[in-house]
Structure formats: C-alpha cells, structure tokens
Amino acid sequence: MDDMNGFAQGFTNYQEIQAFEETPFLDHDMPATTYEALQKGTQLNPHSPALTFFISGEAYEKSYTLTHAELMAKVNQTANALRSIGIGRDDVVAFVLPNLPETHYVIWGGSAAGQVLAINPLLEADQIADLMRVANVQVLVTLEKTPKTDLWQKCVAALPSVPSIRQVITCSVFDWMDGPAAAIFGTLGKLRAAKLKVADRVVPVTSLSKLISGARADALTFEPPKGEDISTLLCTGGTTGLPKIARRTHFSEVFDCWAVSQYNPEHINQGAAIFVGLPLFHSNAILVTGLLPLMTGGHVILATPQGYRGDGVIKNFWKMADHFKFATFSGVPTVYAALLDLPRDGLDISSIRFGVCGAAPMPVELFNNFVKKTGVPIVEGYGMTEGAVASSLNPTDPEGGVRIGSIGLPLPYQKMRCAILRDDDTFERWADVDEAGVIMISGANVFEGYMIESQNKGIFFEIEGRRWFNSGDLARQDSDGYFWMTGRKKELIIRGGHNIDPKIIEEAMHAHSGIAMAAAVGRPDVKAGELPVLYYESTTGNDLSIDDLADFAMTHVSERAAVPKDFVRLDALPLTAVGKIHKPTLNMMEIERAIRAEAQATGSEIAALDVVQDSKRGVVAKLQLKSGIDEMRHVLGNYTFAVDYIA
Template sequence: MQFDAVLIEPRIDEMTAKGFWQGKTVNDHFDACMTDCPDKPALTSISVATGERRDFTWKDLDVLANRAAVGLSRLGVGKDDVVACQLPNSWQFVVTYLGCARIGAVFNPVMHIFREHELTFMLRHGEARVFVVPKLFRGFDHEAMADGMRKDLPDLQHVVVAGGEGERDFDALLADPSLDDDPDLPRIVTDNRSDANAVCQLIYTSGTTGEPKGVMHTANTMYSNLVPYAERLQLGAEDVVLMASPMAHQTGFMYGLLMPVQLQARAVLLDTWDRSVAAKVVEEDRCTFTMASTPFLMDLANVVEEEGTDSSSLRTFLCAGTAIPGPVVERAGTVLGTKIVSAWGMTENGAVTLTNLHDPDECSIHSDGYPLAGMEIQIRRPDGSIAAPHEEGELFVRGCSNFGGYLKRAHLNDVDADGWFDTGDIARVDDRGYIRICGRSKDIIIRGAENIPVIEVESALFKHPAVGTVAIVGYPDDRLGERACAFVIPKSGQTLTFDGMKTFLAENNFSRNYWPERLEIRETLPATASGKIQKFALRKMLREEMGLE
C-alpha cells in the first residue's frame, strides 16, 4: 500500500526541532519496558460475558507479540500492508497491534458494531490484506460476515478468527508456541520496523462526504499527543488504566493501549461496558485512571452509590465527546471521590484540549479545557478574521498531533497553507485560553461519543420506496448526549412507520447505532429559497415539540 500522508513531511523539521516529535515508536517504548520492568504486570484482559480474565507481564506480551509478527509474516503480511482488526478490547487486539508494529504493517482497527455496509468500503479502500475478527461477539457471527464479504474484497487474503476453529483460528495462526522456534524470528521482528514518521495506523472516521474517511497517523503524531497528555494528568508507571471505551476508537487505542506502554503502566481492558463489573474492577485492581464518555461516568457513579463498591483509587475520570452536565460532575465527584476532567479532540488529532487537575469543577462543566503543548487553536469568523474572546466561530487547530491526511482523499484534508486544520466545530475561547465547543458546522450527530454519518444514513433512507424527502438531525439526550431523529416527507400515497424504517436499515446492513431513534412524518420541511433543508430550524422545532426549550 502506498500512503499519501502529505501532511507529515512539511512538519518534520519544525516538530523535531521543537522536541514534539521525538522519533520513538511503540517498539521503542516496549523495548524500554523489557529493559526496565519485564516481569511487571502489564495487561489484564477481561471478558464481561464469560468472566474470563487473563493477566500478562511485559515479558508475556513480548513473547506473544513476536508470535503474532511471525504468524502475520507467514500470511504474507509485510511492511506497509494493512491488517484490519474488528476485535473487542482484549489481549488479542493488543497482541495483533504489537505484532504489526514489529513487521512494519499498518494497523486498521474497526468498530465491532460495523457490518457489511461500512466494512466493505473500509477494507476495500484500505486494501486490507488480513482481517482479524471474533468468531462470536454479543451473539453476532463475525466470521460468517467476513466470509460473505470476501467476494467484494480483492485484496483480502486471510481471515483470522479469535475463538475460531481449524487453520484460521487466532491461536493457531498468531499465538501458537511453535512460532517461537521459527529460525527467522529475530530477522522478522527487527528488520522491517517502521520509523516514527511512517504511517502506522489507519482509522476511519465518519465524515460529511457520504463515506468514511481513512485517517492516517504516525508514531510521532500520536506520541506527541500522549506525552503532554500524560504530563498534564500526572500519570506515570504506577498508574492502572481502566479502558472500556472501544480500542477501535482513538480513545481506547491511544489512551488504553499506546499510553500504558509509553508509561510502563498496567492496563485493564473490558470487552464490553458493564457498570457493576467496571466498579468491581476499579475496587479489586485499584484502577487510578479512565477515559470515557459521559454515560460511562453516570453509570459508574450510580452503581458505586447503589452497591457501595470502593472507588477511592480512581483519581481521575476524563470525559470527552459531549459536554458534561454540571450535576453529573458534582455527583460523580462526590460519589466516586474522583476528579472529573473535560476534554475535546478528534480522531484526526487525539485530545487537543484538557482542563487541569487543579482547576475547579466549574471548568469541566463550562469548558473543554485548553490546548496541550504543541497544539494551537484559532477561532475564526466566517470571513476568516480572528474572533474576539467569548465570540463563537469556526474552530481550527494546528500542531504536532494533527494527522497525516485522509487516505486517497488529500483534497478533503481541510488544512490551509499555514497548517490550520478545519475541525468543523463551532467554539469560543475565554480570556484564559479555555475553549467551549458550541456546536458543529459539519453534519454529524454524536451519540454516546459515536459519530453518526448523517449523509450516509439519509442516502440509504432515500432508497426506501415510501420516502420522498428525508433529513436527520440530532436532539439532546441526558445519557448519550444526542440521539437521532429522521424527518420524512413520504411519497404520495405511501406511508412509513418507525418499525418499517428500522427493518429497512437492518436489511441494508447498517449498524444499529446508526439507526434514528425517532421518526417524524411531515408534509413539508423548512427550506431555503433554493430548496436546501434548514436543519437548524428542524432542531429547534424538535426541541420545542419535546419541551426541551
């Protein structure tokens, strides 16, 4: 695969000279773990459904990573080849990534909720050579789905199945002890490692173009975010990081996988979110830090209060994705005894702004923090001039952790000649440099920190025989931040029911998370003189009808 990460080269000299790009990859950080603390606990992997728990030291992970590297190499994977992985949070996910890193392969994590519609595009666009899936997860047969997709994926050579059987089983292909005896192992795991400016991660984000965009990151772009992030949160080797946010998102990947390796800290992974299990894990494993969206925080506070579990070890809970309601911050702080930190970021650049551990709680309630070292923000008016403090405008960011570009879509990179990236968000900044996200100019709904690709869902519903016009907008939700509502004008003589809409989307293989949770049938929709639907008016109308204004 040839990667067109055109945003990397122009920044190398400046970012290196300023010390933000330190030239270290996950391999370098892992090697340091093997030198400094090989026998220290490194990873705990917990399956919520079965209760199975696996614990690993750094030395254990080193052995497994080498096996995965050899196994992938035997499958024909080489430098710059893409390995897609749909596993939930698990030791297999971590080992697959570490194995890829040792042979210079590019890791492409994809959410376990994705189905044929999303995956066929992503794997074909990314030219994935290997696809690693669970056999069954939450009752869904991922192996059967992967097999059904292969006819549409000319580059896909192998499907590896965790919990599978026979020759394609993960344990047989990527974790077999016999791989330790491969005479080429020393060469395989050292000769093709990528440098810190090479693309090492391909991760898709829902955009406004009607299809996902492949975000390219390097070790330098990601670790230049992780170093100041950990410093601001005062995280170190003795911390225990709980990660229940999916590692196919940047939240789980960067702060649940990469950061613990960098810090030589232990990570505890949950493959699904269960509030009681999470509370018990915090208590028994003495977890000190986690990062997740607001619903996770609310759940954890509720269960700790109800069941009386001990959460005293959990010093910091970082919330991102949506604004944190004031009562949630106050209650969680009281019940959990935890500092609640707010943040804002994107797949394209990781966490850009964070509040400070010493800030009063009001900062997390009323702001999304200030930029990390190496990142700059700019709020612009529609005419391009710089907005005044407290004035809302379009949010642009620039700096070390900005991505390398969108794969095969350089024209969509949204970076100007001075390196400023258009985030698509509307924000304001106060006199101290703290920002507040006020809305989005891009047409995306964020439901429980998961982006809903509005245009893609609308395009599908337009194909329904009863739909004449459709517009999907978000509406506030206390738990998930937002939910989606579809406004539909039916074709003459046709009807559409809520159940009919859901059935249609299911038949078209859309992830359940993308389905609108409300359907409004209308005879007309507010529109401009040119016929463009005014979504801001729909949002206002919906909030008024729901009694939210």
C-alpha cells in the same frame, strides 16, 4: 515523564502551558514510534504488570496478566510473523476484533511490520468490505467462529469483494476461558480447515497463536519503523458511500500520548493502572488507555471482550476499582450515568484520581451529581481521530475551579484556534476572544490525510506558514484560554459516544416511495445524549405510517444504532439561501420538543419558550415558566443544551 520547568504536577492554567512551550520541542525526550514507546515502557520495569484481562465482569478476580516483558515479546512475535508472510511497510493488516490481549498484539505488532486498519465489529459485512477494499488490505485478523457473535460470518461474507486479501488470521476467546464448553469450542476452532474457498481463489486461514509460535520474541527481524511511517488507519465519520479512513503516523500517536501525559504526570506513570472499557477500534482505547500507560510503565486493565457492554462490567465497576486500584478510566456520559447510583459502601475507590469524559458532551447535572456522590473528579476534553485522539483537556486541579462544560486548554506544542471562514469555507481571519468560529488544530498529532484523496479537499489550510486542519466543529476561546463548544458543523449524531453519520439514514430513507426529502438529526436524550430522528416531506403532503417507516428503516438503514427513533413530517424542510437543508433549525426544534415533553412530564407550565442561536454559546433555550421552575431546572440539567431561565 518530563520534569522540566517545574510542571511535574501538571498544568493549572493556560499561562503554564505557554511557559512549558518555551523549552524547545526537540529538547524533550520522546520516542519516535509506537514500537520504541513500548520498548521504553518495558525497560522501566520488565517484570511489572502491563496488561490484565478478564473474560467477564462477574469473574474479574479470575484474570490473566502479562508483564511488560511478556507483552513486548508477543508484539515482537506478531510483527515478525506478519513480516514473514509478506507484510511490508506499505501493506495493511485489518482487524475486526473485540477487546482481547491479541488485539493489542495486532495493533502494535501490525504497526511495527506494516500498517493497521481498525474496523468496528458492529459494522455489517458490506461496510467491512468497503473499508478493507479502500485500504487495500492484505491480511485480515478476526474472531474464530464463536457462539453468540457473527464476526466470523460477516468477515467471510466480506472476503469475495476484497481481492487484495491473501490471508485470514483468527483469535479465540476460548484461549482465555476454562471449563468443558471452552475446551470443546476451542478444540473445534483448532480443527477448522486451513483454507477458505473465496470466489475464484483460496485464502489460507491460521490462528494467531499458531502463526506467532516460534517467531523471534526478543527483537524485530527487520528494520524498525520510523516516526514518519504510517502506524494506524482509523475510520471516522460515516460508513456509507466512500468511507473516510484517517492515516496517522507513528510520531503523531506518540506525541499525542506524551502531550496528554503532561497534564497529569503524577497519575500516569510507572505502575499506575488504567481501566479500559471502550472498544479497541477507537482512538481513546488504543492511545489514552492503551499506548499511554504502556509507554510509561503503567498497567492496562482490559475489561472483557465487550468492554463496558460486557456482562457484569458496569454492575461490578466499583468492586473492580477496589480490587485493581486503578488510577483513572475513560467513559462517555452514558457510562457515568450508569455508574452514578451503584452501591459503593465498604469499597475503597480512593485510588481513582479522575475519570475522563469525551466523545459526547457531559450534562451539567450529571457532572455535578457524579462528582458529589462518588468524590471522583471528571476531566472533560476534546479530540478527534484526525488529531490522533486528544487536542484539549481540562486540568485536574485548575486555577479558579472546575469549568464544567469547557473542553479545556490546548495540548502543549499543539496549536488550537478558532477561525472565521467565508461562505465558500476559505479562511478569512482568526476569531476574537469569545467569538465563535471553526476549531483549527496544528501540530505533530495532526494526521496525514484521508486515504481517498478527494476527501482531503478543503480540510487543510496554510496560514501564516503553518499547516492547519479544519475540524468542522464550532467553538469559542475565552480570555483564560479555555475552549467552549458552540456547535458541530459536521452534523454527526452522537448516540452514547458513538458517531452516526446522518447520511446513513437519509440515503436509506430516500428510497422510500412516500418520502420526497429527508433529514436526520439528533434528538436530545438523557441516557444516550442523542437519538436519531428523521424529518421528512412526503410525496403526498400527508403523514406516512410511523410503523411503516420504522419497518422500512429497520430493513434499509445499514447500522442498527442509526435506525430513527421517531419520524416527523413537515410541510417544508427548512432550507438555506442556496437550497440546502438547514439542520440547525431542526436541532432547535428538537430541543424545544424535549423541553415541552419534560414540562408535561413534571406538570410544569411554560409561559414562553424560544430556542435561539447565540453567537458565543451556540444554541440556547430561553425559558419562562409559570410553575415548576425547580423541577424543570433539575430535569433539564441532565441535558447538554444551554437553558436561560427568564424571570
């Protein structure tokens, strides 16, 4: 990577980033497309490992490895095969797949030939259909009919309402397995009918391995993509109503990976291994633990089709660290909590330089305990699909020490500021130091906009000759340049790093005859970060049966992770001056509930408790205790909300 201005060891403060930016951006040697980036990584050492995959965390030593040259050949074959069946630059290939080597073939080969839509395999058939219909998908890649998974069934159910699809391509986990059962199921897949009758049409079905067999492997047979061409289409926010699909260019993704690498060029380079446990429909797995190591000649360790959820992955994580000697990994707080107390005796994990935490805030107690017990530093950051993946990071060796809770410093050459908006959401001014405002980003990593044009209203601002994206998240920037989150305007509930749109819950529960008004918010939870709960007004003014509400939610809420864990009736939901439900009030009520529950569990006595909105820090609990202060400090340290202890 670049070794300019003396920053080969990464940044330690904001001033070094600003000094780095004094070199003109165009002077840096950077590929224009993800395809060129993969070529660059291959050229560094074609015969070094690029992608290692294993089917089970219990059998990680029985893995399969592709070199950079072999992976590049598969990408070329996939791209050429897709082009041969009619996929052009403006056409869309969707994948509904677990983490497989073939998923990488489809992402990079598909974006070389056309555009790729990544779809969460956990979505239901109607949600999958909605996304494919909005994106006008021509080719669908999914898993062959496989025991213990319903991906094939859901995709087949989605096809009738997506008339644009003209071909289905299948992948098989059995291609990566040995034994009689794998042989039988693999053979059954190969005997599947070559066509599907869908409504009034016939859709051809073929396996990916068959489709790419014989396709040219050493180069593309067509003109390569350009930096401004759309590469991937990723879903963001909710999945009901009109889905939000972010359109990202090739260069936005390459730039973001390059900028991230400047923080730790000595750890993310040729030969360095990176562990992947997050799903490949997510930006982090695609870019930070995907394109980034591949474009720098690194080594991707793809852990099972289910990632961290795979059998034995968490249990054997430290053994895998010893075995594969990976340098870094990404995870959400729940992953770090699960790894904390696993035995490490006799294992060499010294290869791990740091772990990356994003998607959800890291509790201070968990942060400190993990670093103390494992010796592995944690790097927190902030990002969003609309900004490729990352917009800010904490240095691994920061000047002045680790700043727990900060989302870090901006990426080089990407502007990031806090703005004060008027009541009508128009720009008023830039926030002062330590003044909370809406995070705005501007740079090459910012996406082109959502596929549905109406969703782009109000998200882009032209300020002082620059185009800025309004993230909807609230933060403050301190005098040293570090950003600190103070809230989320988007109102998303983040459960174990998974974003849940409250509308999924609210729209479903408003269909209940006894509910007059409903609002879903996140309840603080030690393990999951947040769990969805529903506040409601009833039509009768009386409590409704929780069992009845729970049964109704299980039937009507389309996403299993979004089903509320509790139902709370209020005489009147809190409203703003213009009559909208004021969710920050409900969030503060949930924090108070969590604190009182922990006090009861620990036998602590509360003298006074007030949850308030602080202009600099966001929501803060002011807590005075008569007894049990040590116990409460310990348990509340596992939550992400701030607590001030009053003497």
